[in-house]
Amino acid sequence: NIQFYADIYGVPRKGREEKIERLLAFSNLTPFKRRVAGNLSGGMKQKLGLAGSLIHTPKVLFLDEPTNGVDPVSRRDFWRILYQLMRERVTIFVATAYLDEAERCSRVGLMHKGRLLSIGTLAEVKKLMSGTILEVRTSNPRKTANLLRNQLRADSVGLFGNQVHVVTSRPEETQSEVERILSASDLKLAKIQSIAPSLEDVFISVVAGKGEGQSHANL
Secondary structure (H helix, E strand, O other), X not given: OHHHHHHXXXXXXXXXXXXXXXXXXHOOOHHHOOOOHHHOOHHHHHHHHHHHHHOOOOOEEEEEOOOOOOOHHHHHHHHHHHHHHXXXXXXXXXXXXXXXXXXXXXXXXXXXXXXXXXXXOHHHHHOOOOOEEEEEEEOOHHHHHHHHHHHOOXXXXXXXXXXXXXXXXXXXXHHHHHHHXXXXXXXXXXEEEEEOOOHHHHHHHHHHHHOOOOEEEEO
């Protein structure tokens, strides 16, 4: 596979093998170089595709959802490789639906239904967030989210893992309302506090009033 890409890009035969060996070591694929590509795992196939793309030493690299369907360990390895490429002054454009990955990038563009909503540094994009986020921790997050959606006057209520995020323009009043609602239920409030928004919070906030649809964060 790598030899094929080397031929396509006209990489000289002289020094090619040494470069391939470096790419295999770089992507942790050296132990598998005798394995048929079709028998590699999803993460290894992605790294093989990246190695093929790097054989001609590009200055700009475009990656379309490179870690989609890849296991967490391979995702981590893949981003380690991308960071190394950045240190070597390769410009990388990544399209991803994983907003935690978007937080790793130096500049971020948010797209919704094919329209660019914002672009800038992570700090600049996060300024799009309207309202304050209250993080609510209880004994039953899912039940808490459903209860607050039905009874709480807030801009939005969302479930984030084992936490509930409440977006509000009235943080003090909303906190009192949350405490009152939960005290009247069988749910135990462990903690409630205001937090800085994640990129996922910002994205949800921005598209909340724009209708439903397939959304991506493009970087």
